[in-house]
Amino acid sequence: SQQGEEDPQALSIQEGENATMNCSYKTSINNLQWYRQNSGRGLVHLILIRSNEREKHSGRLRVTLDTSKKSSSLLITASRAADTASYFCAQTYSGNTPLVFGKGTRLSVIA
């Protein structure tokens, strides 16, 4: 299976703290994406990082990619209660191959 893994499975932090989630995958990728899923809702695309990129920012989000370690991290700075959700990484391995999702990290931000 090419399924990646997020780590930790669950994370609980206080509002204002930073949250870091990690994702590992198994073989060379074309790109990697992070998605957020609020309880009972569909997934929302957050950010995409290509295999030749090492870091990307979007607002309070910072994503890094280390292709030598086959891993990525998502940092959410100055977290808010509204950031409470599950976060998934998903890889595209080549061309039209489907996205492969990990099992997600459940983030709880306590006000």
Place this chain on the structure above:
Amino acid sequence: DTAVSQTPKYLVTQMGNDKSIKCEQNLGHDTMYWYKQDSKKFLKIMFSYNNKELIINETVPNRFSPKSPDKAHLNLHINSLELGDSAVYFCASSPAGHYEQYFGPGTRLTVT
């Protein structure tokens, strides 16, 4: 003005029945997908259509049959429902040449 919509949101049915889930996107995207999310939140691709043509068909029982009447719609028909089909089914779409996907709100299917 919902971008990707699914109906119904909840579906409760008995084993052996046949049911359909509908998906529509008004984003003008070329590619549409069906995913299954199990009770452990594991999300797995089932099918992908590009301009009404099937391009990805993962190892899904042939009781599941997708149909794309036009580029904006991708419906999922399930025959002879089984207990293990209980899950949340998500429809998604993506624009040509882009990898990011836009998801619908999901349909929670419960088979009793």
